[in-house]
Amino acid sequence: MENLSNKKYWKNTLQELLSKKVLILFFLGFSAGLPFLLVFSTLQAWLKEVNIENVTIGFISWVAITYTLKFSWAPFLDRFNLPVLNIFFGRRRSWLIFSQLMTGLSIFILANISPNSENLIMFSFFAFLVAFFSATQDVALDAYRIEVAKIEEQGILGASYQLGYRIALITSGALALVIADNYSFEISYKIMAGLMLVGVISTLFAQEPSDFIERPQMKGNLIFSLYIEPLKDLLSRHKNAALIIMLILFYRASDLSMAPMAMPFYKDIGFTLTEIAYVAKTFGVFMSILGVIVGGILWKKLGGIRTLFFGSIMISSTTLMFFLMSILEKNMELFIATIALDNFTSGFAGTLMIAYLSSLTNKSYAGLQYAALFGLLMIPGKFLAGFSGLFEEAFGYSGLFLASAAIGIPAILISYYFYKNNIKV
Numbered sequence: 433m434e435n436l437s438n439k440k441y442w443k444n445t446l447q448e449l450l451s452k453k454v455l456i457l458f459f460l461g462f463s464a465g466l467p468f469l470l471v472f473s474t475l476q477a478w479l480k481e482v483n484i485e486n487v488t489i490g491f492i493s494w495v496a497i498t499y500t501l502k503f504s505w506a507p508f509l510d511r512f513n514l515p516v517l518n519i520f521f522g523r524r525r526s527w528l529i530f531s532q533l534m535t536g537l538s539i540f541i542l543a544n545i546s547p548n549s550e551n552l553i554m555f556s557f558f559a560f561l562v563a564f565f566s567a568t569q570d571v572a573l574d575a576y577r578i579e580v581a582k583i584e585e586q587g588i589l590g591a592s593y594q595l596g597y598r599i600a601l602i603t604s605g606a607l608a609l610v611i612a613d614n615y616s617f618e619i620s621y622k623i624m625a626g627l628m629l630v631g632v633i634s635t636l637f638a639q640e641p642s643d644f645i646e647r648p649q650m651k652g653n654l655i656f657s658l659y660i661e662p663l664k665d666l667l668s669r670h671k672n673a674a675l676i677i678m679l680i681l682f683y684r685a686s687d688l689s690m691a692p693m694a695m696p697f698y699k700d701i702g703f704t705l706t707e708i709a710y711v712a713k714t715f716g717v718f719m720s721i722l723g724v725i726v727g728g729i730l731w732k733k734l735g736g737i738r739t740l741f742f743g744s745i746m747i748s749s750t751t752l753m754f755f756l757m758s759i760l761e762k763n764m765e766l767f768i769a770t771i772a773l774d775n776f777t778s779g780f781a782g783t784l785m786i787a788y789l790s791s792l793t794n795k796s797y798a799g800l801q802y803a804a805l806f807g808l809l810m811i812p813g814k815f816l817a818g819f820s821g822l823f824e825e826a827f828g829y830s831g832l833f834l835a836s837a838a839i840g841i842p843a844i845l846i847s848y849y850f851y852k853n854n855i856k857v
Contacts, residue, residue, distance in 0.1 A: 463631025490821025688813025
């Protein structure tokens with residue numbers, strides 16, 4: 433009887449994986465993931481290649497904080513329609529198409545600016561625009577994903593989205609670096625700009641969410657309707673709101689806080705761009721894809737709280753692998769092991785958090801609530817990341833990686849408390 437039950441479970445899971453909705457989320461995930469490394473590690477490799485100092489690279493990484501602040505304009509995507517485009521595509525798809533086109537255009541312009549001392553401010557500004565329009569796409573896409581699916585489908589859809597996202601990371605990470613190593617970063621970024629059309633085409637084939645989702649009418653004070661009311665709704669529905677917020681704040685802080693120094697670290701201990709491309713940006717991303725799949729399955733099979741606890745331990749633990757690398761310096765076997773564990777954990781924990789944050793939201797306020805929760809997830813790590821270059825200069829790579837690992841301890845303790853007391857998430 434148990435065998436029949438397991439067969440039915442896997443059959444249903446396979447059918448869900450092959451549905452149109454899941455495939456669309458896969459390609460939209462690719463569109464969401466493509467710009468991220470272009471304003472993060474690939475951008476840092478470009479800056480390192482032209483001899484920009486680590487301290488400056490650390491500060492420029494703050495353009496990626498845009499992803500954490502997207503809650504500030506998310507309500508406008510929930511409440512307002514884009515002129516003309518809305519007539520043809522509906523609210524969610526019109527915002528998606530607009531943000532995808534503007535992201536591609538910004539990447540193309542960035543490709544034409546040389547990151548030297550004279551152009552560094554302009555270069556940083558267009559990197560910021562890439563991050564801004566990419567973050568806008570994320571708001572529209574996260575709301576779209578939440579609105580087109582039931583809560584029990586969010587694990588599978590989150591995994592599909594993450595799978596597409598991770599493949600995009602291979603493209604804008606490994607492929608972009610190999611192209612840059614053989615040609616130039618300028619050519620590499622122009623090719624990446626063209627690939628944003630994948631998102632546009634996917635959106636054209638996507639189905640607009642139902643018009644019958646209840647959206648409370650705007651009344652009284654505009655700020656209250658756009659911001660206070662959705663946040664009040666979010667907090668009032670969760671009695672453990674304070675602990676939930678603390679868990680989200682610290683969950684990814686460990687790995688994110690040291691992330692801007694990963695690429696300079698690889699370069700400083702002797703790895704070439706091509707070696708980094710194949711190990712960190714190809715093999716590593718495949719490991720993250722495996723983590724995405726395992727995370728999606730375990731979320732559905734074991735439930736959220738247990739997998740969240742496991743994920744919190746893995747994040748801090750894998751950060752310690754970088755500490756070992758800083759002691760042994762260039763060691764290809766250790767590099768491969770570190771990348772394997774770190775990327776598997778990133779994919780695993782990323783899927784868990786997408787499903788978890790989605791489960792906390794109300795579809796009536798999907799854009800703002802998810803963006804606000806995602807902002808909480810990213811703000812501590814991204815903020816500290818801006819100082820990672822200064823911290824590395826003062827305490828070395830070893831000190832940076834040890835401190836980053838310690839930052840994740842509160843998330844372990846809180847998720848353990850939820851797990852031990854069987855508090856549902």
